[in-house]
Amino acid sequence: GQQVMQIPQYQHVQEGEDFTTYCNSSTTLSNIQWYKQRPGGHPVFLIQLVKSGEVKKQKRLTFQFGEAKKNSSLHITATQTTDVGTYFCAVTNTGNQFYFGTGTSLTVIP
Amino acid sequence: EPEVTQTPSHQVTQMGQEVILRCVPISNHLYFYWYRQILGQKVEFLVSFYNNEISEKSEIFDDQFSVERPDGSNFTLKIRSTKLEDSAMYFCASSLTGWEQYFGPGTRLTVT
Numbered sequence: 001g002q003q004v005m006q007i008p009q010y011q012h013v014q015e016g017e018d019f020t021t022y023c024n025s026s027t028t029l030s031n032i033q034w035y036k037q038r039p040g041g042h043p044v045f046l047i048q049l050v051k052s053g054e055v056k057k058q059k060r061l062t063f064q065f066g067e068a069k070k071n072s073s074l075h076i077t078a079t080q081t082t083d084v085g086t087y088f089c090a091v092t093n094t095g096n097q098f099y100f101g102t103g104t105s106l107t108v109i110p
Numbered sequence: 111e112p113e114v115t116q117t118p119s120h121q122v123t124q125m126g127q128e129v130i131l132r133c134v135p136i137s138n139h140l141y142f143y144w145y146r147q148i149l150g151q152k153v154e155f156l157v158s159f160y161n162n163e164i165s166e167k168s169e170i171f172d173d174q175f176s177v178e179r180p181d182g183s184n185f186t187l188k189i190r191s192t193k194l195e196d197s198a199m200y201f202c203a204s205s206l207t208g209w210e211q212y213f214g215p216g217t218r219l220t221v222t
Binding site: 033088102 | 201
């Protein structure tokens, strides 16, 4: 099945620092989604990117889809303790089967 | 705000027993999914369901697994003969469009 690699696996930041997680695929993607999972919680949909080079912002979160549609990034500016959790990217090739990345676990140190 | 609900929140069963995990998707949604997540690992796709039939299934979803939408509101996942390695958190999700998915809180399945 579709493989998506996420880096880093873990990231510890001081509150107020920035954070970025990357999602990489060996094949061209039709779209990519990002989810956040709080500790002990369930995945929560954040955004979907479809167009090559697309950039979308949600408050302190910036999502980018690469020009070749093989990679994506999620950047958080000035992290807060509420940003703690694991961030997953998810891709689909058929539209009904979703492959989640390995996730980046973010710890924010107050 | 509408949400996906799942019952039970925790199920403990003995190896070889059958379990049924239940989900109530958001009422006007059309696409339904089951995922599992082994502790500390990534979310793994099991199956998607649309128009009263399975649309996709993964290699994990073998003959031991089945899904049903028995009454137009519930969506169930049955594991016929549980194995130790089936221990995981099972998430149900639903979607109106087939893209943005809303996940339920999960059922933690422990097989002893």
